[in-house]
Amino acid sequence: MPGTFKRSPLKRPERPYIALGLEGSANKLGAGIIKHDSDGSTTVLSNVRHTYITPPGEGFLPQDTARHHRQWIHSVIKDSLKQAGVEIHDLDCICFTKGPGMGAPLQSVALVARTLALMFDKPLVGVNHCVGHIEMGRQITGAQNPVVLYVSGGNTQVIAYSQQRYRIFGETLDIAVGNCLDRFARVINLSNDPSPGYNIEQEAKKGKKLLPLPYTTKGMDLSLSGILSTTEAYTYDKRFSQTVEPSPESDTITPADLCFSLQETVFAMLVEITERAMAHIGSKEVLIVGGVGCNERLQDMMGIMARERGGNVFATDERFCIDNGIMIAQAGLLSYRMGSVTPLSETSCTQRFRTDQVHVAWRA
Amino acid sequence: MATASLIADSTQIAQGAEAVSDPPSRNTTRKVYKAYIHTSFDSDAKVPILLKHRFKKQYRHPSLDANLTRARVAGEARALLRCLRSGVSVPGIRMVDATEGVLGVEWIEGKSVRMLLGGGAEGEEEQVSDSEEFFDDTTDAGGESVSHVDPLDEYQVTIDEIMGLIGSEIAKMHKADIIHGDLTTSNMIIRHPFAAKGPSPTKLVLIDFGLAYTSTLVEDKAVDLYVLERAFASTHPDSEPMLFAVLEAYKKGMYKDWTTVERRLQDVRLRGRKRSMVG
Ligand SMILES: Nc1ncnc2c1ncn2[C@@H]1O[C@H](COP(=O)(O)OP(=O)(O)O)[C@@H](O)[C@H]1O
Ligand SMILES: [Mg+2]
Numbered sequence: 128m129p130g131t132f133k134r135s136p137l138k139r140p141e142r143p144y145i146a147l148g149l150e151g152s153a154n155k156l157g158a159g160i161i162k163h164d165s166d167g168s169t170t171v172l173s174n175v176r177h178t179y180i181t182p183p184g185e186g187f188l189p190q191d192t193a194r195h196h197r198q199w200i201h202s203v204i205k206d207s208l209k210q211a212g213v214e215i216h217d218l219d220c221i222c223f224t225k226g227p228g229m230g231a232p233l234q235s236v237a238l239v240a241r242t243l244a245l246m247f248d249k250p251l252v253g254v255n256h257c258v259g260h261i262e263m264g265r266q267i268t269g270a271q272n273p274v275v276l277y278v279s280g281g282n283t284q285v286i287a288y289s290q291q292r293y294r295i296f297g298e299t300l301d302i303a304v305g306n307c308l309d310r311f312a313r314v315i316n317l318s319n320d321p322s323p324g325y326n327i328e329q330e331a332k333k334g335k336k337l338l339p340l341p342y343t344t345k346g347m348d349l350s351l352s353g354i355l356s357t358t359e360a361y362t363y364d365k366r367f368s369q370t371v372e373p374s375p376e377s378d379t380i381t382p383a384d385l386c387f388s389l390q391e392t393v394f395a396m397l398v399e400i401t402e403r404a405m406a407h408i409g410s411k412e413v414l415i416v417g418g419v420g421c422n423e424r425l426q427d428m429m430g431i432m433a434r435e436r437g438g439n440v441f442a443t444d445e446r447f448c449i450d451n452g453i454m455i456a457q458a459g460l461l462s463y464r465m466g467s468v469t470p471l472s473e474t475s476c477t478q479r480f481r482t483d484q485v486h487v488a489w490r491a
Numbered sequence: 492m493a494t495a496s497l498i499a500d501s502t503q504i505a506q507g508a509e510a511v512s513d514p515p516s517r518n519t520t521r522k523v524y525k526a527y528i529h530t531s532f533d534s535d536a537k538v539p540i541l542l543k544h545r546f547k548k549q550y551r552h553p554s555l556d557a558n559l560t561r562a563r564v565a566g567e568a569r570a571l572l573r574c575l576r577s578g579v580s581v582p583g584i585r586m587v588d589a590t591e592g593v594l595g596v597e598w599i600e601g602k603s604v605r606m607l608l609g610g611g612a613e614g615e616e617e618q619v620s621d622s623e624e625f626f627d628d629t630t631d632a633g634g635e636s637v638s639h640v641d642p643l644d645e646y647q648v649t650i651d652e653i654m655g656l657i658g659s660e661i662a663k664m665h666k667a668d669i670i671h672g673d674l675t676t677s678n679m680i681i682r683h684p685f686a687a688k689g690p691s692p693t694k695l696v697l698i699d700f701g702l703a704y705t706s707t708l709v710e711d712k713a714v715d716l717y718v719l720e721r722a723f724a725s726t727h728p729d730s731e732p733m734l735f736a737v738l739e740a741y742k743k744g745m746y747k748d749w750t751t752v753e754r755r756l757q758d759v760r761l762r763g764r765k766r767s768m769v770g
Contacts, residue, residue, distance in 0.1 A: 134616065205663075294725050300714065300762075337552050342559060346673045391552045398550050407677070407726075429737040431550040 133491035140165050144219045144464060145172070147207070147243075148456025151196045151236035152228025153257050153280055153365070154179040154187040158200075158207035159453025161458055162216075171265055174446060174453040177204050178251030183316050186309065193231035196345060200239050204371045209450065215247050218469065222459025223265060225253030226480030227281070232475035241474055252459035253469040256450075257282060257482040260416040260462060261293060263454035268441035270414045274404045277482070279417030279450070280305035283397075284482060285347055291487045296404040297347025304393060305419045306353045311389060313370070314359050317329050322449070327386045328422050333388020335373040338380065342392060347400045347407075351393065394425045398432050411438025420448045461489040472476045494588045497595075501526030501542055521545045521701070525598065528585065539598035543567075543701075546592060562703055564589040570669055570703035571596065577667035580660055580693035581700070599696050600686035602655055605676035607642050608733075610726040624722045647684045648694060654736035656695035660714070661737075662744025664697065665752075670711045672702030674719035676726060713755035716741070720760075 143164045150157040177487050179195035181187050208215065223240035224233060244251045261275050275286040275293070283299040302310075305324060312323030317330065343350040361367060366380045373381040401413055408448040413433050415426060418444055430440040447454065467490040501524035522544045527537040545560050547553075547674045564587065566646035576580040643649065657679060662673060671678075678699040682692065706712075719737070723730040 290728070291723075296721075296725055337554055339558075342555075344702065345714060346675070346722070348714075348718065391555060395548075395551045395555060399548075407675070428550040432548075435549065 131402050132155075133359045135489070136489050137461065137489045139167050140464065144211060144460060145217055146220050146222055146252075146456045146460035146463065147204075147218050148259075148452040148454065148459055149204070149236050149240050149255070150224045150256070150259070150450055150452045150455045151232045152224045153232065153450060154181075154192050154195070154204035154225070154319070155450040156196045156199050156203055156236070157450060157452030157455075158203045159451055159456050160207055160211040160213060160218070161460055163454040163455055163464065165318075169408070169457070170377040171453050172213065172393065172485070173207040173209075174451055175210065176449070176451055177203050178321070180236065180320050183318050184313050185396040186313065188231045189231040192229060193235040196232050196235045199237065203452075203473040204239070212489040215243065215249075218247075218249055220250045220252050220459065221465045222252040222254050222455045222463075223474075224256045224259070224455055224476075225469070225474070226256065226477035228256060228478065229300060230476065230478050233478070237474060237476050241471065244471075250463070250468040251471065252463050252467065252472055253474055253484065254455045254459045254462070254483045255480050257284070257286075258461075258485050258487070261286065261482075263337050263412070263447050263451075264414045264441065264443055267443045268414060270412050270441040272410065273414035273441060274401060274410050274411035275414045275416060276406065276420070277399045277427070278304050278397065278415065278419035279415045280309060280419075282417065283349070283351070284436075285400055286482060287404060287408050288490065289408075293482045293485065293487060293489060295481070295483050297349070297400045300345065300348050300350045301352040302355065304351060304397065305417070307393065308389070308419065310355060311358055311385070314362060317382075319346055322418065324419055324422065327390065328424065330383050331386040331390045331424065333373055333383035334381070334385070335375045335386050336380075336388070337391055338378075338384060338388040340388055340392045342396060344396050344399055347403050349400055351395050354389065354393060358385055361385055373443040388408070390424055391424075394422075394428050397425065398428050401429065402432050405433075405436060405438070411436055413438070414441045416443070416448065417450065418449045421445045494591045494593050494733075496584075497526055498524060498526075498542060498544060498593070501586060526595070529597075532567055533558075540595045541582070541598050543594045543596070544592055545701075552600075555674075560592045561589045563594055564594050564703065567594055567700045570700040570705070573667060573669055573705065574664060574697070574700070577663060579663045579667065579669070580696050582696060582698060599680045599682060599698070600698070601680040602642060602646065603677050603680040604681060604695070605658070605726060607646060607653065607681055608650070608727050610676060628691040645684075646681050646694075648681055650733065653681065653695065654733050655740040656693065658737040658740025659744045660693070660695055661719075661740045665712045665715070665745065666748070668705050668707050670704055670706050670715050671700065672699065672700060672704060672715065672718075673699060674715055675722035709751050709755045710759075712752050713759045716752070716756055717759045 130160050140163050143162055145162050148159045155176055155178050157176040160172040162170045162172055177199045179187055179192050221240050221244050223237050277284045283304045284295050285297040286293045286295055308327050309323040312327050317323055317326040341353045348374050362381055367378045371379045373383045426442045433440040503524050524542040526540055527544050528540055530536045530538055548556050568587045571581050571584050582597040582599055584596055680696045682694050723734050
């Protein structure tokens with residue numbers, strides 16, 4: 128309704144608030160400290176991360192990932208406090224990822240959050256990982272009410288805000304886009320350092336031809352498992368060679384060509400369903416969050432689409448795109464300022480926790 | 492070229508119910524035009540048609556784009572034809588130019604179900620709390636001064652009736668093994684009563700077969716319904732009773748085939764929730 132503004136229910140803080148956020152729902156372990164000041168500003172005081180990197184061809188398993196988190200969490204938290212120049216006593220609350228994610232890694236971090244809360248008598252705030260991504264993206268980019276494309280190793284969702292919920296408009300019907308890219312990286316033995324997705328992106332830059340792959344959008348949803356298996360099938364093709372240089376003329380198929388084709392096809396589908404959601408709700412802004420959101424080709428394609436619509440794309444760099452602790456601190460502190468804390472008895476983690484289950488009390 | 496000049500002489504209409512209040516220039520998914528064509532060579536009478544032009548998507552690789560455009564125009568025409576043959580209420584086909592990306596169909600005078608249900612897309616504006624006027628209490632959400640006719644009255648139709656028609660038309664379509672692929676309330680038009688002349692045509696017309704395909708699989712039919720459910724839930728608050736009425740009518744139309752689809756629909760819903768397992 129033009130002319131009428133809904134007032135944000137979030138009151139300006141009467142004093143500075145500081146929160147610690149802990150994240151470990153997958154293979155990244157993060158701790159971050161955020162400040163909401165009484166002048167209305169938000170400052171990232173620190174954002175520390177340690178990633179569990181597996182050898183090429185291998186994914187990360189829950190138990191090993193949890194072990195990694197247990198091993199590193201003390202130094203990650205200590206670093207975050209030191210860099211922020213604050214003491215645990217200064218914190219208003221401790222925020223942790225309640226879900227969704229892998230069970231064992233989630234629990235290993237929640238346990239530490241609970242222990243700190245009891246030791247230092249601090250309130251706990253359980254945070255939905257996806258909402259963390261969205262709130263951090265909004266904070267960093269200043270996007271007001273964007274359609275959100277959330278693309279990570281475990282999730283692929285097109286989200287729009289309405290009536291205090293982040294509603295899911297479209298999503299993958301099978302595997303997540305990050306998972307699709309990571310699994311293909313493993314098929315062709317790309318390194319997992321810094322991330323398989325990053326290495327797919329670099330490889331794709333050398334690709335010279337577009338191979339036909341299934342294009343499977345279904346309304347605002349999409350399916351990716353067929354694309355993964357078709358791409359993989361090309362590696363058994365007679366024309367496939369890991370040693371030949373990519374070339375547009377020859378009929379050889381190289382790993383670079385496959386990375387290129389996979390990205391072009393999958394990203395075109397993502398941009399298409401995002402555009403549908405934008406048309407559906409009449410929005411011009413799009414915000415990309417989640418690890419795959421670092422991919423510059425995806426950002427470019429989304430930017431072209433958004434500008435054609437007279438709008439804009441908002442994205443963040445790897446500090447905020449890739450799982451991190453600061454996003455948990457941000458979403459947790461927003462919720463805390465609305466008076467919400469998680470009683471100890473409700474701090475268990477949940478592998479399933481849909482984005483639209485969260486009551487977004489801090490938005491109008 | 493004939494197709495191009497037909498477009499040049501036509502009026503672009505706002506991209507559907509999705510953006511009914513926006514200027515046409517903002518639409519980019521496909522452009523939609525109202526054009527007039529002669530009914531026959533020796534007559535001056537002209538009838539309106541709807542032209543749907545899928546233009547190049549700059550973000551997409553050119554050869555991927557060209558293939559998709561061709562396949563989608565042809566696919567949309569094929570699906571419409573199949574619907575027409577099976578007695579599903581859809582617009583008739585008037586022209587096809589797959590290479591140019593143009594499809595022309597019968598013009599339906601009416602309003603989308605989405606608009607009739609009041610699911611408009613008002614951009615919800617938010618005031619950030621750091622501005623001063625945020626704290627003053629004078630702005631009022633605005634009194635309901637503008638009186639307007641209930642569109643349901645104008646269209647001589649009830650919500651129940653609409654839901655029943657949605658369910659029965661989808662059932663007819665699924666019986667013919669056509670999967671719509673984009674069942675939303677924007678893609679259903681209720682004919683205006685004045686335009687519904689002739690031998691009692693169905694009030695509700697399914698449109699936009701741009702993502703349609705044929706399939707005998709129960710899974711595909713269930714996913715089609717699931718897409719509709721989610722579209723309802725995301726655009727129309729308190730959609731449950733409406734959806735219930737849709738499924739009741741669908742059930743009647745599907746008759747024996749209902750139980751398998753129903754079971755699969757439950758699976759698909761469950762999977763939908765399970766998909767958020769890993770973060
Ligand atoms: N046969 C028709 N007669 C009149 N208007 C139509 C017809 N088909 C579509 N429209 C209008 O044009 C809009 C866009 O058409 P649609 O086929 O849904 O294309 P898109 O794929 O862009 O959504 C619809 O929402 C509707 O308002
Ligand atoms: Mg449509």
